[in-house]
Amino acid sequence: MKKQAKEHTDDSCKKARLAIQDTLDVVGGKWKLVLISILRNGKRKFNELSREAGISPRILSKELQELEINGLVRRNVCNTKPVTVEYELTTYSKSLSEVILSMHKWGLAHRRKIMRD
Amino acid sequence: MKKQAKEHTDDSCKKARLAIQDTLDVVGGKWKLVLISILRNGKRKFNELSREAGISPRILSKELQELEINGLVRRNVCNTKPVTVEYELTTYSKSLSEVILSMHKWGLAHRRKIMRD
DNA sequence: AATAGTAGTTACATAAATGATACTAACATG
DNA sequence: CATGTTAGTATCATTTATGTAACTACTATT
Numbered sequence A, B: 001m002k003k004q005a006k007e008h009t010d011d012s013c014k015k016a017r018l019a020i021q022d023t024l025d026v027v028g029g030k031w032k033l034v035l036i037s038i039l040r041n042g043k044r045k046f047n048e049l050s051r052e053a054g055i056s057p058r059i060l061s062k063e064l065q066e067l068e069i070n071g072l073v074r075r076n077v078c079n080t081k082p083v084t085v086e087y088e089l090t091t092y093s094k095s096l097s098e099v100i101l102s103m104h105k106w107g108l109a110h111r112r113k114i115m116r117d
Numbered sequence C: 001a002a003t004a005g006t007a008g009t010t011a012c013a014t015a016a017a018t019g020a021t022a023c024t025a026a027c028a029t030g
Numbered sequence D: 001c002a003t004g005t006t007a008g009t010a011t012c013a014t015t016t017a018t019g020t021a022a023c024t025a026c027t028a029t030t
Helices: A010-027 A032-039 A045-052 A055-067 A094-117 B009-027 B031-041 B046-053 B057-069 B091-116
Strands: A073-078 A086-089 B075-078 B085-088
Touching: A010 A032, A010 A094, A010 B031, A010 B091, A032 A073, A032 A086, A032 A094, A032 B009, A032 B057, A045 A055, A045 A086, A055 A073, A086 B057, A094 B009, A094 B091, B009 B031, B009 B091, B031 B046, B031 B057, B031 B075, B031 B085, B031 B091, B046 B057, B046 B091, B057 B075
Parallel strands: none
Antiparallel strands: A073 A086, B075 B085
């Protein structure tokens, strides 16, 4: 088989699926992209996120931890009267732009298509 | 507010989230992209898909119906001795390439990053 | 008639995700 | 000391996703 050809071996396909699945794990689910999308408008405190997204503290806390582990969100504890915690997107989170943009575009186009049919 | 500026109103953000969520609905979950990925190598019969993906008939049937509803997969009943049914990707499914490619790329890069850290 | 193959479906069981509510810890204020 | 505020956590309930196994319908073959 030629070296430079796009290979479609079982193995390369499994690896591709794995990479795609990784992305879905990080960014999939009901809330991850909602939170990222809100944080694109700037830092938010825990309760602000909870209100704006309409998400209960339990889930919010879990989601934020996962986003932090994946380097997409930074958690910052502030020295305020009652302590507040700010969450903001990291520089690394910008690497998701292409994914988000393509999903956004496809979602819009698809909705139009489904309406037509 | 300027007409041509990128707007970040609450409303435009909600619509963006909706579009992204649409995409996740169509392509998210445990099996959709696995099936699409297998079908990229050509038509498959129901049992072939079941074996190759390691997915039970019940779920497979459901997933294929959803993919069909969304115009990504075509179901073709063949006039064979015991009736067989072939599933294949539609032309429309190619519109997903950008989404899939960007997810693939990000997934790979992210895995490398997480390893480093 | 009995057996087998293909494509499902049905009924049931379990697992995973999400939700609701109340609670704690820490600190400030009246 | 009682009250309020912020950021969570704990507990329990519900919903949604997925898995397993057996079963049906149709047809062909023996």
